[in-house]
Each structure stands twice: as structure tokens, then as C-alpha cells.
Amino acid sequence: MAPPIKEEIMAKKAAYMGMMVALAFVFSYLESLVPINFGIPGIKLGLANLVAIVALYTMGSKEACTLSLIRIILTGFTFGNPSSMLYSLAGGILSLLVMILAQKIKIFSVTGVSVLGGVFHNTGQILVAALVVENERLFYYLPMLMISGTIAGTLIGILAAILIKRLERLIKEG
């Protein structure tokens, strides 16, 4: 079989990227429909992070950043408001940077990377929230959010590992 020409790879990548953005967008929306209330704001599964991790492993860090940025801006304008967008942005950027680093140092599997992502997502949001309301009492939430981030990160990581395994074959052979 002849190697695919440049345009073909570009088209495939664009289609894949579009699918991932749509998926992340839908996951963000789905999650806002399911109210999870543990008495502490900020606890959630982070389904959108699943897409970010899959993108990070199947496409690369640059693509994962683009994807997250587009997803946050889209959901912010559609379902949120400027302040919720600020929180998502802080959490999303910090979590993605940590995940990219964690992937680069190659001592963790997808699960470990995802756990770090989950924990730092919550940390980023608390940092911004504490800056905005100028109240250090918000850090009282941090331990609980670290634990919830770890649990959510583990679940998402296991899911992501399965997805990456299957999608990779699809992308490679596609």
C-alpha cells in the first residue's frame, strides 16, 4: 500500500480532532445535567478530561491543549458564564500541563497521569477561587477535593486506557 499523502493525513487529523471536540463538548454538557452533590462544590467525574487524556496519548500534547481550549471556550459560552469559564480555564490549563509533564517523564501509566490531572484540576480551581473571593478558608475544601480528584482520576484513567488501546489501532490503520 502506498504511504498516505500529506493531504490525507491532514484530513484524517482534522476529522479526528472534530470528533474529539464534539465528544468533549457533549461530555461537559452531560456532566452538567447530572447533579452530584456531596456538600462540597467542585466534585465531579470529569468526563471531559477523559477526552483530553485520550487526545494527549493518541494525538500529542499540542493537540490536547487545542482540544481543551476549544472545549472550555465552547462550554463556557453555551452553558456557563464568564466566571465559570475562568474557573474551568484555570483548572483545565493546570491539569493539562501537569498531565503533559507526567506523560513526558514516563514513570506513570495513563491512570497515574489521569489522577494527577484530576487532583491538579481541583487545585487550580481552588487557587483561582481563593484569589477571586480573597478568602483563604476555601483551602479547607482542598483535602476533600484531592481525594475526590484521585478517585475520579483513577476511574477516568482506567476508562482512558481502554479507549486509547482501541482508538490507537483505529487511528493507525484508519
Add this chain to the structure above:
Amino acid sequence: MEEFTGPVDLNSMKKNDVILIGVILILALAAFGGISWYSEKNTKEAEAVVYVDGEEQERYPLNQDTSVRVSLEDGNYNLLEIKDGQADITEASCPDKVCVDHRPVKNQGESLVCLPHKVVVEIENGEEAKIDGATH
């Protein structure tokens, strides 16, 4: 154009992941312990504050049972008793005994007043009343 990254070994590093999760959970528990220790140190305990003629005289924590005689210059007195986290005036030399008949107080802002002696016992840093403000 970057190529897609190569195959990822998904199951080889489980041990590091478990260590990571353990470390994060321990950190979270430590932070939790630190925060509750810190906030406990900083929460003020409920106190009964005694005022005579509008001036603060003495503070008594509600969690220590005690019996205090609030003596006035003219020889009159009110006996303040703190028991079971409540403050009560059990004896007084005043003519009307309104302060003695008043039920014990323990909630934030509640007070015992002896008008003839100008003695006021007020609760500070106490819990908010569970029913409503009208019960003061």
C-alpha cells in the same frame, strides 16, 4: 506534520500509579488533619461575660463548671453558676429576683439581666439558637 505517537504500554507502570495514589491520599489526610487542628485552635470557646454597670468585669468559659459570686461595692451580690455548658444566676440579693427566675442561658447573644444591680451576663461566641431569635 507530527506523526501520531507510538503505541503506549498501558499496564507496565501500575506500581508507580498505586504509589502516587497512596501519596496523594496521605497528603490529603495530612492536610485535613492540619486544617482541623488549625481551625480548632482558632475557634473561640463560648464564654459568659459579666458586666457591671456596663463595664466588663470577668469572662468564664461555659465548658468549665464553676460558681462565681459577683459582689458589688454596696454589699449586694449575684451568684452566677456555670454548669453543663449553661450559665444561670441561682441566687441574688436583689428585690425582684427576675435574674434568678430567668432560665439558664447558653446560646450566642442571650443574657441574664439584674436591673437593680445593673449586672448583665452575656454569652459570647456561643452557638446560634436552634429555634429562632424570639426565644431570647
